[in-house]
Amino acid sequence: MNRTLVWFRRDLRISDHEPLLRAAGRGLVVPVFVFDRALLHHPETGAARVAFLLAALHALDADLKALGGRLIVRSGDPVQVLPDLIKETDADGIYAYTDVERIYGRVRDARLNQALDRRGMKIRWFEPVASAADLIPYPQYRELWYREMGQPLVPTPQQVSVPPEIPSDPLPALDALGHWADEKPIPPASTAAARALLQGFLADKADRYYWQLSYPSAEATTGLSPHIKFGVISVRECVQTIRNTPDFGDNRVRRSHQQLISRLRWGNGFTQRFRYLPQLELRSLYRTFDDDGWAFDPDLYQAWQTGHTGFPIVDAAARCLQATGGYLALNFRTRAIYASFLSNLCGIDWRYGALHFMRHLIDGDCPIDHYQWAMQSGVTHCVDKTWTRIYNPGQTAVDRCDPEGEFIKRWLPELADVPPGQLGSPPTLSGYPAPILNYKAARQRRVKLLEAQRGKFLNARNLLPHLAQMPKDLTPFGTEVYGGEVAWAEDAIADLFPAALPLADLDVAQAAALRTWFVARVNVLPPKSRRRKPQVPATDPNIRQLTLLGDIK
């Protein structure tokens, strides 16, 4: 009977999973997960995320058992473990989804392809839903995304039969993997839990999500992010569940449904950008922003990390991130304000911030995290001023994010008695620091620098030469601080699987297509000043929507 190895990576589910269904359809299946030390000990890996991963693997094992199978667990370098497992199990080959989250994974998968080839073994890669192998313009990708999200879900196999003689390691405890729990509460991790979150959202939050998603204390979002990061539920299943839920003609619900679907698309869009340009893990999109160098002040960095900047909204975000791993508690807007403070106002390289986020976020996802960091830092845009995201961390941010001060007071109990109207710049209090910087001066410095950097290629006809190239040294950022298993980077090969876009070989049309991923317009002329969109009035007058560009001058 045929035997197929199914290599689970960031697709820890049995439903809407094409490799699993195809493998089950052709015979016996060896569903395997490999604990890979290079990922477990990557400088950006955090204990809480590994704990969530472990819980998701237990759930996957249980789901496979319900189909008559089980998860086979191995440890080591997949480039060696998988060919050996093929031999040991007498399997015909491997089925797996491609994954582009990290450069390391793409180096490893290229090496695996070579190792299998050398041994005459086979692997069949499946494209994840809404992933484009070729360079297409962003509007076309958008269409592809909606088309593929509308395709029927891949059915769950009725049975998964695993050869009984194949041994498996037990699923290890967190400390056996070299990580120690840091007290962050880990949400239940399983497809059933993800479905329950989505159903709970649709029942209880869909009438307010659109208006409240930027208020951290409203907890108006789904909490799906760690599940989506590890593929515990497919994005397509989420989209279809939302679409199949009636809005009963309620405009609030309709807008919230649309907003959530758009955000799910944004997440996939960041992954696709990394597929094209994996260098975005290590570099700003345009060279000039890194070539000029960044400042690094260890005291500012530490104050920002630990929540001692003297700006309550920033300090509350800092402490919330460390205590909760950001799960549900640290929403998009608060992450953005917190991030922008470090890169724009402290002038510190965004990669230090992205690194800190990744070490703590339970939902840490490299393309979303790194690209959001780069965007908030203003280094993904060369012409459009609205992409200068410098938030006023004083009263403006408090009013727009936490008007009652609930979020701030939860994380900064020392400010319990300060009225909300003063939480932007609290009076001198023993036990709470004075502001570590002058907002206006810091902002001016940053705006001037960004203008000078952007000015260098403002009228360039061809932006390709200005884009960051794939660096020769692939050592992950943060290795010098946290160490890690990075030997793979020492003799890194030029090959990645899937391959990066060959920037040097792109023709004019391809270059234009690539640009659509990074700016709305393909021309490079500075935009005329645009009118701000009026704020959308909320149906409930007590609910105000945050304006995205509120404090951009």
Ligand SMILES: Cc1cc2nc3c(=O)[nH]c(=O)nc-3n(C[C@H](O)[C@H](O)[C@H](O)COP(=O)(O)OP(=O)(O)OC[C@H]3O[C@@H](n4cnc5c(N)ncnc54)[C@H](O)[C@@H]3O)c2cc1C
């Ligand atoms: C600096 C910074 C770093 C971030 N890092 C991450 C990260 O590592 N992982 C991560 O999943 N999100 C990240 N985000 C985006 C966003 O903050 C989270 O997706 C969201 O807070 C997760 O909570 P939720 O699932 O309850 O959100 P919901 O609003 O319920 O969204 C559902 C899903 O849509 C996607 N999504 C929502 N908002 C965004 C967005 N702005 N950009 C891209 N995808 C989005 C996510 O997959 C999310 O799980 C970051 C944002 C910023 C500003």
